[in-house]
Amino acid sequence: MSRNKLIWGLLLWIPFIGVSGQNVTYRNFDSFEKETLRTLKESGATSTFNSMHNLKRQTLQTKANSIVPVTLKAANKKTISGEKLVAERSEGIFVVSRYAPKMVRDEQVVAGASAVVLSEDGICVSNYHVFEPVIDTTRVLTPLDSIFFVAAKSGKIYPITEVLSYNATSDLAIFKIDPKGDKLTVTPVGQDLPAGANIHALTHVYGHLFYYSKGVVARNLCTSELNADTNRSDITADYCKGSSGGPLFDDCGNLVGIVSTTQSIYYNEQSQTDLQMVVKTIIPISSVLRLLKQQ
Template structure:
């Protein structure tokens, strides 16, 4: 075989191997420095990741996880050393490129019963430490934290995943606060060193904000806006403070990080309250008020 033919087969083998590698994560193309990622097969890729190499044996079943969660005390201190906040202002595209590794999807594996086995994207979470401490909303774990809620028999495991398809078991919930709609939890990093997001400070009205979250069916979506209002839902409870903003989010964005112009996390998505023109049909939706939890609530529970 001459060198030319051998070179052809070597290049072909490289293409096949690269295609196989990309197929296990998030398929992507690049055009002029812009990356086009294929998210259409994401849930199938995550299901494949769970079943490859007996990975599921690492995971706690959702019933076992619920037993652990019900023993957690509300507002228990969390021992985590936060990443130092960044000082240099960044362009929006720099913020997203540098922080996307710190944003995870919260997912469920549903066993085959009434329907086929599948993985669903559930919410968003943020990495706070290299060794796997993360934060999301209280309501994301609501069915686990409420002893009176019965689990869906199809629910088998709850886990998180990175954008590249790497899956991580949720090992335990560390703390939570209902009023702040937040919950800290720990994942098994499976030997990986995670990239924590730097944590900043609360922002005043008029400040620019940037959000990277996972609206249902549209993972890793970026929106931006400003802080529109700062309010308290209960003047006697500092955990009830909220930052309202104009950046869009939707179902699945729960737990998503709101960042300042330096890429520091300054708040976390909580909920939407709709304002209608009428309380009777036709309702005529006029405005959605987006409520978020400021990071001052996180700092009240963090030791480190």
């Protein structure tokens, strides 16, 4: 069985409204990284945003499992439709991106993964493996690792200012952005779900940003009953690479988990032929909450 982390690159969604009718809006998802690059350059962000090298130096002072004070949004109590969930939660789901300056290739924006807004002052959550290049002291950055930032569905961009906490076992990183005075769309936080419960994914599937899928919790599992950081849930809602750090919601639109990995199951494991199933595994919200302290 092969386990795959879900970072991808070279595509970033910036809104462009195409044809619409009967309250359905169609958007063009092609070549939006050029629009983001233009935004970065026109705003001067390529010289003012926190660099990955500086972020890595700052993160040397960050301790694993640090408890982060945060004002979380209370859970929504009413069931909402899938349409409403997508409409109301999308702006609180960021695309984690990197600016690569012109060297061998032309300068470009590289979209890597997802992050979820937890507070109005810019505290967010994503995967440890998304932030591993700036957390892991053994990883060496290159000149192409220039600026780490996030982009919202609206096309606004925000600098990542610091990594506040992380846990490699639970595959989580808590970080902060500078909202620049904007009112962020904060995601309400729910609870872990039992097996059989409905679950909704809204993630940046490779080449298909803000992709909605619905399924159920297939099972809850751990690799050590003595270590809650190993808790995971397998789900049937669909996602693939590009979805790292993406949110999972309950029927009320509350955050109940974070995407982590996929596991491909082949009939012939040795040759990896005859793919039969891809298991999607997420991190339950309880693991996120262990790194936070409600203010």
